[in-house]
Amino acid sequence: MIVGYPDVELLDVACVADTFDAANRVGASPQYTIEFATLGAQPAISGSGLVLAGQHALERVTGPLDTLVVSGGLGHETAAADPVLVAHVRRLARESRRVSSVCSGASVLAAAGLLDGRRCTTHWVVAPGLAERYPRINVDPKPLYIKDGNVYTAAGVTSGLDLSLAFVEEDNGAEMARTVARALVTYLQRPGNQAQVSMYVQAPTPENSVVRKLVTHIAANLDDDLGTTALAGRAGVSERHLTRLFLDHIGRPPAKYVRETRTEAAARLLTSTPLPLAAIARRCGFGSAETLRQAFVGRYGIAPSRYRNLT
Template identity: 95%
Template sequence: MRRVVIVGYPDVELLDVACVSDTFDAANRLGADPQYSIEFATLGAQPASSGSGLVLAGQHALERITGPLDTLVVSGGLGHEKAADDPVLVAHVRRLARESRRVSSVCSGTSVLASAGLLDGRRCTTHWVVAQRLAERYPRIQVDPKPLYIKDGNVYTAAGVTSGLDLSLAFVEEDNGAELARAVARALVTYLQRPGNQAQVSMYVQAPTPENSVVRKLVTHIAANLDDDLGTTALADRAGVSERHLTRLFLDHTGRPPAKYVRETRTEAAARLLTSTPLPLAAIARRCGFGSAETLRQAFVGQYGIPPSRYRNLT
């Protein structure tokens, strides 16, 4: 049995706990034999309130748990900074990390790992809302707020909330192979086991500053006309501004120049079609404005780190 210990504390996020526990539980039910024992631990086995007001019973006292462990998971939640400032909790997390095959956090649980010194010199991620605060508070770690999850050695960090599901599915695949991971994903009715370097926030919900009409209108045009000429010159002509001014507007309001914004939007649209339609790659490339399937493949690898065929097979 692979022993999994999930660490909680007051004001924990329920989804950060449940995405992990239910994924491993589904793997137990769908696999040939039960493989994971799942334990929820708090200091003194005290109940852990959640941000929603529901309360989780503490199954085990964190201070009484000893290794070896397979996987140590620190949950996130509104109480993450208080947890990171608790020297007793942090000391036990540090101790158990030494006795664990792999160590992980979900969402803002990264703060506890950072406080324990487990992320010093490592690249990690966390919920994009708290990423800057984390980087400022722990200058020895490298915070990347973009990916869903990051592996650095035997330490894994997942971004916001449901990315804990993606990380847990990755653990199941790492331990048991892709077939069981896909079966678990289907059982949990998640349409896609997303790769770790997929962006936390979709391009389609990253709205530009509403008061900037030029960027807002062009973003709408880009999303609706992916197979049009969306070069910087064409977009500048459409908006009636210079290319230099257009680039400055896009950098200010989307964080990327027009060409990069268009490429990322087209690539994400292709990802959606790969997982929701049986269209061949060449047809998806044409529909999304790529010159060829090979051009799409190169953009896909650059954005997601895997080729389109592999991405489609993850569904």
């Protein structure tokens, strides 16, 4: 059962619905019944202007349900402030095998008290506000999706696809999920703890000129000596001052930033080239394939070889 409301994000609904539909078409057993509910069965005008028909009145839906999904969207704050909608989500959660949200739909779960004491994620843009409004939940804005007990939260928009593939794998096995992913022409599936936003595209660019120049140098010279001593010498500052600059402008010390950059570069090469692991390790500045493996597991929670096989 997918729950929507005015200004819902169309992709937050479609990623879930189409994944389950694709699974049905390739033999999911039992078949998924895909239904969309709104208050009063009213049409939900999505953020893009397309209108989704309300198949069911949320207040008349009864359990037991297999999977309850609350979609996100621009209207999430209004939805979370609606006591009627929140009460019915809370009621249905008690009658569902698993409860989930996509993107800012986490706001509704939080308002219903379903995330209290749990670790969860949401879109990185709304994560700070969610954490501030609901101090009893542990908001982690980094992963694509998180499972805490029978409650699942997905980061934003297309991460709903990753979460839905994880559901298919739980229900029907890895081969079924792989078949569905191929049908949808997508990854199978990005690890849940993969970062929402690549460090290569996230904004803003560091304002400090020293940090900005070093970040550019690091990205272009991953196989160089990028130790803190070497970077400080290149910038003409002390190691202590360099560490302070990185903490102030990037939020982590130079060594950690370099390690994350190298690991993400390795992830990109694993999915875009046939290079062997040892060659990728050398190109990204790791001393050995084993060093790369340790860094990769530490960041993504999965071995590089498995990551390549899943994508």
